[in-house]
Amino acid sequence: KNQVEQSPQSLIILEGKNCTLQCNYTVSPFSNLRWYKQDTGRGPVSLTIMTFSENTKSNGRYTATLDADTKQSSLHITASQLSDSASYICVVTSGAGSYQLTFGKGTKLSVIP
Amino acid sequence: DSGVTQTPKHLITATGQRVTLRCSPRSGDLSVYWYQQSLDQGLQFLIQYYNGEERAKGNILERFSAQQFPDLHSELNLSSLELGDSALYFCASSVGPGGASYEQYFGPGTRLTVT
Numbered sequence: 001k002n003q004v005e006q007s008p009q010s011l012i013i014l015e016g017k018n019c020t021l022q023c024n025y026t027v028s029p030f031s032n033l034r035w036y037k038q039d040t041g042r043g044p045v046s047l048t049i050m051t052f053s054e055n056t057k058s059n060g061r062y063t064a065t066l067d068a069d070t071k072q073s074s075l076h077i078t079a080s081q082l083s084d085s086a087s088y089i090c091v092v093t094s095g096a097g098s099y100q101l102t103f104g105k106g107t108k109l110s111v112i113p
Numbered sequence: 114d115s116g117v118t119q120t121p122k123h124l125i126t127a128t129g130q131r132v133t134l135r136c137s138p139r140s141g142d143l144s145v146y147w148y149q150q151s152l153d154q155g156l157q158f159l160i161q162y163y164n165g166e167e168r169a170k171g172n173i174l175e176r177f178s179a180q181q182f183p184d185l186h187s188e189l190n191l192s193s194l195e196l197g198d199s200a201l202y203f204c205a206s207s208v209g210p211g212g213a214s215y216e217q218y219f220g221p222g223t224r225l226t227v228t
Contacts, residue, residue: 044156099211
């Protein structure tokens with residue numbers, strides 16, 4: 001059964017600090033992995049999309065890594081800001097023509113002053 | 114603003130009723146996706162249409178149906194509503210077919226409350 005596990009469930013950090021969120025998946029066949037940021041009550045916003053051949057992808061202060069061998073991904077946030085407070089969701093796509101999306105339950109990040 | 118519009122923003126209805134949610138994709142996008150987000154289940158993929166044709170199906174109940182019209186807008190129909198159908202329903206769009214690494218742009222969502 002395809003599964004995506006995210007850790008930690010929640011995280012509180014001080015403004016200006018760095019943090020790393022984890023995503024482990026058991027999805028096959030792998031197509032791509034996406035990280036989304038979702039503010040409460042709003043639609044998710046895409047941060048990165050990575051395919052099998054990509055190890056690292058950056059989007060400003062967000063850097064995602066992918067290890068397809070161990071089926072792990074991480075999202076690193078540098079120099080956190082109060083506006084980074086949100087839920088971060090990992091989504092793995094499996095298949096090609098006929099595909100499935102498997103969502104993690106998200107990590108809720110709170111950045112405090 | 115993602116360019117994806119959803120109406121209505123809020124909907125309150127009673128159990129057993131039927132509702133229709135509407136989505137207009139970004140200009141130029143051919144794919145529309147529907148998602149359900151409830152507090153206990155997180156985000157779940159329901160269904161995707163590409164240029165009017167159903168492309169992929171997720172955890173969509175038989176009481177739910179969707180379609181994409183020639184002008185590319187989409188509607189999600191929910192019938193015989195139950196309390197557990199209360200959730201945020203998101204629509205997203207992308208330029209290409211699903212599965213591939215196309216960016217998906219999410220709308221603001223429709224909050225459905227079933228009483």
